[in-house]
Amino acid sequence: MPASGSTEHPIRVITIDSNKYLVSLRVGYDGVEYIGRLLFTDATTKIFYQDHGGVPGISVLDAVRKAKEFTDAQLQQRCHRALSEKRRFGKLRRTTDEMIEKIKYLNRVAVGLEKGTIDRDGGNQELESIQGQLLEIVQRLRMHAGVEDE
Numbered sequence: 131m132p133a134s135g136s137t138e139h140p141i142r143v144i145t146i147d148s149n150k151y152l153v154s155l156r157v158g159y160d161g162v163e164y165i166g167r168l169l170f171t172d173a174t175t176k177i178f179y180q181d182h183g184g185v186p187g188i189s190v191l192d193a194v195r196k197a198k199e200f201t202d203a204q205l206q207q208r209c210h211r212a213l214s215e216k217r218r219f220g221k222l223r224r225t226t227d228e229m230i231e232k233i234k235y236l237n238r239v240a241v242g243l244e245k246g247t248i249d250r251d252g253g254n255q256e257l258e259s260i261q262g263q264l265l266e267i268v269q270r271l272r273m274h275a276g277v278e279d280e
Contacts, residue, residue, distance in 0.1 A: 136231045139194045141168070144205050149174070151209055155197040156180075157190045158231050161238065166193040170209045177220055177279045179212035180227075222274040229267045236260045 136158035144151050150173035155166040166185035171178040187193030200208075239256050242248035
């Protein structure tokens with residue numbers, strides 16, 4: 131189980147139609163396997179676009195390795211797909227996704243505590259930490275609500 135709901139890893143920079151995109155992989159654990167989602171961040175506007183296709187792995191490092199093995203042409207195809215499905219409220223979506231990942235992690239820790247697979251003191255501290263992180267995320271939602279990407 132990762133130390134948080136998800137982690138983000140840089141892959142590389144690609145260029146499409148003279149626009150540079152910083153490619154990263156956000157990896158989360160779904161209880162069975164690690165699933166990565168490619169994020170393409172426009173280097174100029176800092177707006178990101180998420181590919182809906184997954185990059186599965188048996189570990190975080192495995193998913194990252196697979197993403198790094200994609201050719202530039204494969205990354206460009208995935209970026210075009212992400213751009214064709216772009217959202218109007220990207221920052222709000224990213225914050226919402228972050229909150230959902232934290233909630234999933236909160237549940238995994240709580241289940242681990244119930245089953246006795248996680249140390250009670252450490253698990254309770256982790257639940258407190260996650261709760262604080264969730265409150266911070268909720269406070270950020272308001273500043274992103276109704277704000278369209280430029």
